[in-house]
Amino acid sequence: MALINQATKELQVKIVYYGPGMCGKTTNLVQVHDHVQTAQGNKGKLISLATNSDRTLFFDFLPIEAMAIKGFKTKFQLYTVPGQVIYNTTRQLVLRGADGIVFVADSQYEKMPENVESFQNLQDNLRTLKLNLDEIPHVLQFNKRDLPNAAPVEYMEFLLNNREVQVPTFSATAHRCEGVFETLNMITRMLLHKYINQSAPQYA
Ligand SMILES: Nc1nc2c(ncn2[C@@H]2O[C@H](COP(=O)(O)OP(=O)(O)O)[C@@H](O)[C@H]2O)c(=O)[nH]1
Numbered sequence: 633m634a635l636i637n638q639a640t641k642e643l644q645v646k647i648v649y650y651g652p653g654m655c656g657k658t659t660n661l662v663q664v665h666d667h668v669q670t671a672q673g674n675k676g677k678l679i680s681l682a683t684n685s686d687r688t689l690f691f692d693f694l695p696i697e698a699m700a701i702k703g704f705k706t707k708f709q710l711y712t713v714p715g716q717v718i719y720n721t722t723r724q725l726v727l728r729g730a731d732g733i734v735f736v737a738d739s740q741y742e743k744m745p746e747n748v749e750s751f752q753n754l755q756d757n758l759r760t761l762k763l764n765l766d767e768i769p770h771v772l773q774f775n776k777r778d779l780p781n782a783a784p785v786e787y788m789e790f791l792l793n794n795r796e797v798q799v800p801t802f803s804a805t806a807h808r809c810e811g812v813f814e815t816l817n818m819i820t821r822m823l824l825h826k827y828i829n830q831s832a833p834q835y836a
């Protein structure tokens with residue numbers, strides 16, 4: 633559930649980028665951080681929450697056209713999780729209180745088992761937290777579309793988007809910022825629709 637900060641009159645919405653190691657989660661956050669438009673002072677620093685090589689990153693921002701609901705502005709907090717299998721406890725901690733999830737998949741054929749495993753791990757971790765992916769707004773991003781060994785989108789849909797209710801999917805080449813804001817705009821729109829019942833502005 634989104635947090636209400638009475639002191640700053642902000643509604644805080646937490647979005648977690650999830651996926652296997654090296655799929656491009658950090659790249660998504662760096663691109664958003666570099667290019668998102670906010671009024672001066674309304675974008676936090678990109679913070680690394682751990683010291684190991686596979687870091688958890690975080691920053692928050694208040695969109696330039698922040699939606700004001702009953703006097704509250706909507707601030708977005710973006711997190712990545714470490715993708716490596718050994719950091720599962722960290723992933724559970726980061727997932728706690730997530731309002732929305734972006735699952736980033738690596739399009740390379742040989743990464744499909746890792747994508748599927750990570751998607752399963754996401755559902756398992758949510759279950760541990762007594763949450764259900766079906767009840768959390770989420771989107772899929774098929775990243776690294778630029779690589780020659782990228783699997784067809786239809787195949788990735790079949791592997792990762794075959795649940796009862798299909799979710800929006802986006803093709804991306806994150807290091808060129810392609811598909812990054814399309815993905816973010818959709819998840820924010822879904823969240824605003826859920827919490828605020830209004831459509832979101834575009835961020836870049
Ligand atoms: N070719 C290609 N490389 C990418 C893309 N997105 C990210 N990368 C690279 O993949 C590597 C892992 O990315 P990173 O964001 O650190 O992955 P993370 O482990 O999910 O956080 C880095 O070298 C990125 O520059 C993409 O769309 N295409």
Ligand SMILES: [Mg+2]
Nearest residue numbers: 657658687712
């Ligand atoms: Mg990373």
